[in-house]
Amino acid sequence: MQSLAGQFRTVQPSRAPSAAPTLHAAPRVVADPAPSRWGYKIHRWLLSPLFRAALRIGLPAFVLAFLVLSFLSNDAALGRFHAMITDAQTAVAARPEYQITGIEIYGASPALQAEIVETLDLSLPLSGLDVDLDQKRSALLDIASVETAHLQLSAGGIITATVSEKPAVALWRGPDGLVQIGADGAALRPVAYRADALDLPLLAGEGAAQQLDSLALIAAETGGIADAIRGFVWVGDRRWDIVLSGDRTISLPERDPVTALRRLLVLDQSRGLLDRDISVVDFRNPHRPTIRLKARAVAALRAARGHSIEGFSQ
């Protein structure tokens, strides 16, 4: 109540007569203190909460929206704006902090290293912001002999590729020489000499790489003759031949080669089949295994039977 006392408004339309009249008082204009009708209305609008909110929030929002939309509707200005953004991006990407100057590769053989470098296809120096590491990594994984790959941009502008190669399970001798073969039958990398990969079994024949499963069954049964084995030949895309040292060959049947091999091993143990001078043990017909002797043995057999060596043709 006390605080309001000072604010109480008395609006006087006319001048009050002065207590001490002056001689030559200028005639003062009697002003009407009433607000104009529009002044009164606007004052009331400004006091209404909704209007104030509209003025405080709506008007700036409208102006902002108008400016943004008018900018977006101007193609030239928009083009300049895009160019500005592109320039800024280029300027940042070109900074030395982002430059890639070298490639480091870990876990790859020299031949694979060359292939990785070729696959990454980086024309150094290059900005790190322009390299899509995920895409490059999937490209590395597309290389047949790569099992896992990690790509990393490390400090000093080095891109580091850490890869692991797929292990070779066999050698395949093809028209172009020796090739290592992975577990899935894919050709991994060429090998110059058999001696470079003595621990791997040697395969030959068209389509042999795809028959690693059946080969594994056969190889597991080779017990007694394992040391003599020189390689396996996939014949006619249907059955296996086992090539032994001393130019001996075991022809296994299409069906159930393991049983045939066991029979052979039993024969070998009981009768010393493979110690004899034979060139081919033919199990293609399991009911009627056939042996082909070497020429010298044939001659010796014939001699033993009293036949002349002449007149016998192999």
Next chain:
Amino acid sequence: MTAFCQFQRALRTMRNAALQRGVVAILDIGTSKLACLILRFDGSQQTAAGGDVGSLAGHAGFKVIGAATTRSRGVRFGEINSMGETERAIRTAVQAAQKMANVRVDHVVACMSGAEPKSYGVAGQTELMGHTVDQTDIGRVLASCDVPDFGSNRAVLHAHPVNFALDQKSGLTDPLGQTGTDLATDLHMLSVNEDSLHDLSYAIKRCDMELAGVAAAPYVSALSTLVEDEQELGAACIDLGGGTTSLSVFLRKHMIYADSIRMGGDHVTGDISMGLRVPMATAERIKTFYGGVVATGMDDREMIEVGGDSGDWEHDRRQVSRSELIGIIRPRVEEILEAVRDRLDVSGFDQLQGSQIVLTGGGSQIPGIDGLATRILGRNVRLGRPIRVQGLPQAATGPAFSSAVGLTLFAAHPQDEWWDFDLPESHLGARSLKRALHWFKTNW
């Protein structure tokens, strides 16, 4: 009777809307001064439970948050004389008060000081439907009141049920729940010129506001100046305004008579202006500074500079003694008070138990008027200042603001009036039945 009822009901609806908004403006459009108060209701205007009035006599529910006053323009004898001038004066006061309160007001409660009020005592009687009096019985007894012929172009401003009588028991304020067979009531109705009421409503509408209540100035002045026992035992409140002198008589907390005399402080100023040949503004200033009604020997020696700016030295240096001034003022004040006495005699005021007379309004500030009034009106005269309401500026606590302050009380707690009760259906239905019959006649 339903026509004015609808108007007053519409005002009540508007008042409810204003209370919901929480802000209402009080507009006292007087002949010399226009006061605007802005009230904020804080929602606790209900009186405390158990019939207790609560703190500050139950008037703690609102607070005055804005106040402004301006010289009134375009009003004569408490009636709007020039619509444009009055509208501008209202705009001035309302804008200043809004600026102070920093809220926008859309609802106005105003008072009428002129408009030739006329009091009517009306009686009604009905038989009870049941054994005890309930709300419908009160509605029926009010509907049974025989409404006098007000004459054309009159509107009812107030219709207070002053008294209820149940069989032989009279003097009941609230007969609800009592047992009896016959219920009678006395109604005090106050009618005013309808045109003046419409002028007031229109002037407020032109200021983009809505009328939410209208009351007679003597009624609201008495609300704010008469203390409770005066209202109970019988008292007259005389509001000496600028253009009108209005009076109301209260008994048992209800107004039983109200009237208005078309004479006031402005006429005193006019007399001084004519007698001393000075402008009205100078006369007003001389009246407020040196005015009085009882001359003493000292006043012969006290000379007043009348002043003037005509350029004639002799004319501008005139002096009058205070006795001369009092000699001009006193006859007019006596005339006013004698007119008041005549009206009080008409009302039968001298038969009331307590014949307290309370002088208020700007004219009651004339020194010595209480002594003069005692001689003319009777012994029990006192000067009244309005009750204190919360937040009212110190400058607005004088007797000139008694009707404005009374309007705040009226806006916060209006007394029950005729239109606050539900009328019985038979009373409302007569016309619609007639209309239905008319429809059948014209369409079949």
